[in-house]
Amino acid sequence: MYSFFCSSTCHSVGIQTARNFSAVPPSLLSLRIQSSSASSSAPSALPSCPSQPPHSTTSMTADNTPQSLDPIQMLSLKELARLSELSPEEFEARLESIRNKKGFICDMDGVIYHGKKLLPGVKEFIDWLQKNDKKFLFLTNNSAPTPAELNRKLQKLGVNVPEKHFYTSAIATAKFLQSQKPRGGSCYVIGEPALTYTLYEHGFIMNDTDPQYVVIGETTSYNFDKINTATNLVHRGAKLIGTNPDVNGPLEGGAIEPGCGAFVAAVEMATGKKAFFCGKPSSLMMSYAQSILGTTKEETCIIGDRMDTDILAGTWANIDPVVVLSGITNEGNLYNEAYRPYIVLNGVIDFVSEPSQA
Numbered sequence: 292m293y294s295f296f297c298s299s300t301c302h303s304v305g306i307q308t309a310r311n312f313s314a315v316p317p318s319l320l321s322l323r324i325q326s327s328s329a330s331s332s333a334p335s336a337l338p339s340c341p342s343q344p345p346h347s348t349t350s351m352t353a354d355n356t357p358q359s360l361d362p363i364q365m366l367s368l369k370e371l372a373r374l375s376e377l378s379p380e381e382f383e384a385r386l387e388s389i390r391n392k393k394g395f396i397c398d399m400d401g402v403i404y405h406g407k408k409l410l411p412g413v414k415e416f417i418d419w420l421q422k423n424d425k426k427f428l429f430l431t432n433n434s435a436p437t438p439a440e441l442n443r444k445l446q447k448l449g450v451n452v453p454e455k456h457f458y459t460s461a462i463a464t465a466k467f468l469q470s471q472k473p474r475g476g477s478c479y480v481i482g483e484p485a486l487t488y489t490l491y492e493h494g495f496i497m498n499d500t501d502p503q504y505v506v507i508g509e510t511t512s513y514n515f516d517k518i519n520t521a522t523n524l525v526h527r528g529a530k531l532i533g534t535n536p537d538v539n540g541p542l543e544g545g546a547i548e549p550g551c552g553a554f555v556a557a558v559e560m561a562t563g564k565k566a567f568f569c570g571k572p573s574s575l576m577m578s579y580a581q582s583i584l585g586t587t588k589e590e591t592c593i594i595g596d597r598m599d600t601d602i603l604a605g606t607w608a609n610i611d612p613v614v615v616l617s618g619i620t621n622e623g624n625l626y627n628e629a630y631r632p633y634i635v636l637n638g639v640i641d642f643v644s645e646p647s648q649a
C-alpha cells in the first residue's frame with residue numbers, strides 16, 4: 292500500500308506546505324492511502340485503510356516552523372476538476388490532451404520521490420513513458436548531483452532511469468555560459484564538484500584571480516573565505532551567476548538548509564550587483580530542456596509540485612504546466628498566484644490510472 296504525504300520540499304521562503312483538506316467530503320476519506328515502501332507498485336484499485344495512523348513526517352509553515360503533516364487525500368475527478376476550475380468534462384478532455392503530449396519535463400522532489408520514498412504510481416508512470424515512446428526529462432534545480440548520481444538515487448528507490456533523462460541547473464548554467472562565451476571562459480565557483488566538472492566540460496577553466504564569472508550553486512562547503520573572494524571578484528567586475536534562486540532546501544525531519552539563492556544573496560548585498568539565475572523558474576532552463584526533447588511547446592508539458600518554480604516556469608515558457616498535489620502545492624496555496632496550472636492532478640499516478648469518479 293501507499294504512503295502519499297505532502298512533501299516537505301521547501302526551496303524558498305514564504306511557502307507553507309501543510310495540507311488542509313478539512314473541506315474534503317467524507318466520501319473522499321475512503322481514498323486515503325497510507326503505509327508506503329519504495330518498492331511498492333500501484334494497485335489497480337486504491338485501498339481504503341482509514342484506521343491506520345499516519346506516518347510521522349513534517350513540513351514547514353510560512354515562517355519555516357516544522358510541523359507534522361497529515362497524509363494527503365487522493366482526490367476524485369470532480370474535486371480535481373473543481374481545483375482546476377474546469378467542468379468534469381473539460382477536466383477529462385485536458386487530462387487526455389496531457390496524456391497525448393509527446394514531451395514531458397518532470398520535476399523530481401514532490402513529483403517522483405519525497406525524501407527516500409518513491410511516490411505512488413511512479414514506476415508505472417515511467418513504464419508508461421517508455422512504452423509509449425514519450426520524450427522525457429527529469430529536471431532539478433539542485434546543482435549538486437550529476438545525472439549519474441541521480442540515476443543511482445532512483446535505482447536505490449527501485450526504478451532505473453538512464454542518465455540522459457536527467458537535467459540539472461548546473462547543466463543549464465554551463466550551457467548558458469557556453470552560449471555567452473563560445474570559445475570558453477573562466478569562472479570562480481562556489482559549489483559541489485558536479486558544478487565545477489560541468490563547467491569544465493563546457494569550456495570553462497577555474498580562476499580565483501580575475502575570472503569572467505563568479506558561479507554559485509548548492510554546496511555544504513560555504514565559508515567566509517569563499518564568499519569574501521566571490522564578493523571581491525564581483526566587486527572588481529566578474530559577472531555574478533546563480534545556478535538557481537532557491538533560498539533553502541528540505542532535510543529529513545522537517546529541518547531546512549540554506550540553498551543557492553541564500554548564498555548568492557550575500558554577494559548581491561555586499562556588492563550591490565544582481566545575479567543572473569539559470570534554473571527554474573527561468574524559461575531558459577525550460578528552453579534547454581525542450582530542445583533536448585526535440586518537441587514543440589504545444590507537444591510538451593511540465594509536471595511539478597511548486598507554483599513558484601515549476602508552474603511559473605511553464606507559464607513563462609508557454610508550456611502547459613501540470614501541478615501535482617503530491618508535494619508542496621495544496622488547495623490552500625493553489626490560488627495565491629495570478630497564474631494558473633493547465634490542470635491539477637493528484638500525482639503522476641493519474642497518468643496511469645483514472646481518478647475516482649466518486
Ligand SMILES: [Mg+2]
Nearest residue numbers: 398400401596
Ligand atoms: Mg519539486
